[in-house]
Amino acid sequence: MKISYNWLQQFVKLKKSPEETAELLTDLGLEVEGIESFVSVPGGLKGIVVGEVLECFPHPNADRLKLTKVDLGNGAPVQIVCGAPNVAQGQKVPVATIGTTLYDDKGEPWTIKKGKIRGESSHGMICAEDELGLGESHDGIMVLEEKLTPGTPLSEIFEVEEDHVFEIGLTPNRADAMSHWGVARDLKAGLLQQDISVELITPSTSSFHVDSRTLRMDVQVEDPKRAPRYCGLTMTGLSVKPSPDWLQNRLKAIGITPTNNVVDATNYVCHELGQPLHAFDADAITDNKIRVKTLSSGTKFTTLDGIERELHEEDLMICDADKPMCIAGVFGGIDSGVNEKTKSIFLESAYFDPVSVRKTAKRHGLNTDASFRFERGIDPNACDYALLRTAILIEEIAGGQVASDMDDFYPKKVEDHQVYLNFSNATRLIGEELAPETIKEILTSLEIKINSVTESGIGMTIPAYRNDVTREADVIEEILRVYGYNNIAFTEKLNASIAVNQPIEDYKVQNAAANQLTALGFHEMMANSLTNPKYSEVSEKINESYTVTMLNPLSNELAALRQSMLFGVLEAVAYNKNRRIDNVKLFEFGKTYHNFPGSREEKKHLSIAISGQKTEESWNVPEVKTNFFYIKGIVSSILEKLGIDEVSEKETKNDIFSEGIVLSSKKTALVEMGVVKKKLAKKFDVEEETLYADFDWDAVLSILSPDTFQLQPIPKYPEVTRDLALLLNDDVRFGDLQKTAEQTEKKLLRAVQLFDVYTGKGLPKGKKSYALRFTLRDDKKTLTDKQIDKIMNKLQQQFEKEFEASLR
Structure with missing residues (x-):
């Protein structure tokens, strides 16, 4: 998330440098990952001065070029070759002097150098608007006001804004900090801990008034669960055009391309207050009706990016009397957006259910500034304030008037929540006792209302916009981050607990087996635990009713948790074979997941797969294909390494192996292994014979005993x-x-x-x-x-x- 230093200054008057501010933000939990410089005009017009054209005549060697003598204010006029058709004697023009850096339309820098053009020397460049970054015109050079003095730096004539932009790695729980206002709130609290008292300046909406009631929209929210609050009003008589420079600079600084003054105003307030808004062209709304509802699955809708999408039955839509106009909280439609012909708008400000927005955005592969905020949970009680703020801003930059009262659908207000903080719990979690007055001061600075204070604790009311602060532990975390983790003193006493050492530790046994396999030329793999639910149809050993399915899968191919390690292994074998790695030796430690009647179980496994030759091709090693006895030897060596000597074997028959056995010890089945059936392997595009072994790792661990060593003398008598x-x-x-x-x-x-x-x-x-x-x-x-x-x-x-x- 990008936050502008200059923009923050509108909320809190910062005396700290951008670097110091970044350090404070990081201490407050809003980690600044980087600081970028922003200049509204590329290069800041450095090296550009006002020049007066003293002479202008045709170039002797080129029909379209002209030779000019230009006064740069230093008493020594210079010759400049110019190709602009409108250059003339007596003009005041911007001149890029020798050594000045300009930027092309792709943002690439290039430097003005002394040179010759068609045999005539040129000592600078008379610039057009687009070459300076002051406009888009390239029809001719830029002509300045006659009253300007030659030699005056252009940066003194045109306002160039310089800014610093913080890149904040915002954690998902900090929905309250998704705006400049939210970040400023935290800054105020942090500065107060440094005994720096600052005022939090909020935009005023006192000037809002309804000019007329000539355009009324009939607003009906048919799905209050997905749209708990919905506000809107109309505006008429607008003049849609480019935004003023100050607004464009604010948006450009945080990486947003300006569109027009109405759309820019909604984007501005979104990043200012954290409330997404949307403006609809009122003339595109049928019968002046707004319907907030879901539509049937398969309904076609074309979004602003020109892509036609199929709606899901759970997608909340903003519709008029007969058609959808916007995917609520995610993306607008191509036919109802504001354009240069728009004269009237319906302005929307709403609170949509975060889960619903997240599912819809993910379903359609969309990630917008609006969905980013709605998914995390905005302030439901600020919708009306943001709407009024936006209407005032639009009136200021686009003219027009408010043409209706504000519709505000809010049947069930989202209430603030109550939390009680015990001082002793705060001391225990923080590791240091903070004075009750310090705790009260911090909570108050975070806009948390103190209801009662006793010797043992504090009762408080948490604002609704802090949806991540619902428990006592959350409040303690807020206190600690504002107080400062770095301010917690370290004690000289070191406390440590003694861990109970289990006789058989899983990770040590895994390391022993893994070391054995890598020494034998195997490579460890890690497959995704999510798999294709259709794999249950591949083998009779997989019971489809035991599958653990995902409620919100990333894709149809990753919609279930695996019941067998085999299919991931075969995918890996095929992947390697397709890349001409013919000799494959893989192993994987992992889990399988089963939804048995009445319980869900996870089982640990070690799987091994072999395909191809035993060794890589070499002049002194004969080619020997792997076979059943080779993998049996590998499995036996692992069991011996783990101290499992008494092993019995029994033939197994199933639809996975063409020939296979089960190795058991102490009446416990440990390993099932064999040759994978060709029919099954071909379903995964594996043509060569593949050998597979599956260790029931839980069973292996259950029969292991602590290592005991008995020393015996070397036999004295021969065998x-x-x-x-x-x-x-x-x-x-x-x-x-x-x-x-x-x-x-x-x-x-x-x-x-x-x-x-x-x-x-x-x-x-x-x-x-x-x-x-x-x-x-x-x-x-x-x-x-x-x-x-x-x-x-x-x-x-x-x-x-x-x-x-x-x-x-």
Whole structure:
């Protein structure tokens, strides 16, 4: 938000410099993010002086140019080549001297230099209005009054306004400070704390009067919920033309392009008092009727920017007898605005429901000065005051007269609210005890009415325009920001609380898993928790009735909270593949959201996705595609890293995986993983095989135990390995064989490894061959061949008994 230093001076007479004022505003909570200089005329007319044309004759080498001798008041006339058709001897003209900086129509600076034009020297430039920034005419040079003295700086003849503009980072709760008046109120309170007493000067409306009652509008508010207050009056006999320089300068300083005197007056009061207003061309209003209401969905309406929009049934509109004229609180219509032919207007000042305006503005992608203020909540009790102020200003700069009484629809007044402040609570929150008199002085300076004062606290009435101050804590915050955060003394005593250290801390476990994955070449991703609600149709695992939908979604594609991490991961894989990143390794920590009957739940997950080759292409590394066993190894390494050793696996079948398993520990399912079905992956434009693992992170945390370490000596005796090649049925899994072996020989068996699988020619139908390696060791002595053979025979017999296995 831009605030003009000169404009503030109309409310409070500031003796502080712009820099000091900016510092005070920041201390008051209105953070000044920057200060810009504004000059009403580019360059401030520096280097431009009055010159008298002593001689003027044709250029010897150019038909359209002229040579002039110009007196600049220093006793040494200079020669200037001029191409203007109206230059003549005896004229007083503005001259840009050597070294002067001028600005082109795009605002780019350029410097006057001594030079030659068609062989003749030129020592300056005789300027036109637009070249100086004093007008738009370029038909010829600017001719000044004859009485002016050569050499007089033009800045002494034409008023050049210089200003400083504050860029304030206004927080959404400070609706009261969305104007120069609001900022001035805060400045007054802040200055009072520095023992500087200033008067807050407010524009007077005492001169307002109704000149005639010749143009009456029939105003009806049909939706009082969305328009709690609506004021309006008519004016006739207006002369619409450019605004006076002082008004244009005020608007230009804060970045607003002047339009005409009527529109500029409404913009001026909007930024002066914080009350948006709108002027309608009265001749465009059918049957002199104003209707404030909503229209049916799909109604077409063309706004001031020339765009035809489709209205929503909840959009509040300002209409006449048969058509919409304005989106209330947001944007005017193209057919009812004020133009140079306008002679009569209906002037509107209203308070619209902030939520309704915010939804409408967002729905149509509009962000205007009016919606900015209505969305945050303006002062409902200042509508009439702003209306009278605007009418007086329009009469001053556009003529005309007030042609009706003011209509004021305000059936239920927005009342001020009562708050009680306990002194002990103020001391506790502020961290320092403030004198009751200091607190009263601050509250009074903020226009808060003191109702009662006791030893324990203060009862007060908060003005309605302070819609962010409704609780005791809000009042304490107001006291503190005016008193000054920097004025709160630090104590020498340092207080600190000892946090309870949980044995298992989520962030530490996440860091351990993340470090493991990044070491394996993975990249962490962060997908949006908002997703497309249509994804519930992609998989049977997603129950549409459990979807948490957004009340006010940013778009149809981001209208629900995700129930699965998979779809965001597939979008990321496709995004990378489309940018020729073929080998993708991604992981993400995140949450899923479920609207279960009777409760809503958030679940933590770790998701992993792999697609492409195991490693990047290199001359000394063979290309190996990722596969199911690769991601299984990654998952197993993470579980081992977290200290989860006893893991069982079970095959899972669903519409997500073409083949997949569930890893469990202590009867708790931890990870579901597998190969994503091609049909599903193609819906996200992923053609290559994609592997996916989903950790139930809450389940992982639930079975973790605090780290305990047991030191064991390095084995003194050697390990022995023996191999078995077994012929097995196709449905036998390695995990089952491993489990049986560990149960058969619990004492000396240290590891079981599957190092070869064969299916194909030479084997009976329905059979496969597994080559298993068994590692044996006795920690007390060296194993003998007799012991080893006995163990291997026992294992073989157990495999034959349980799995109908036979040696190959």
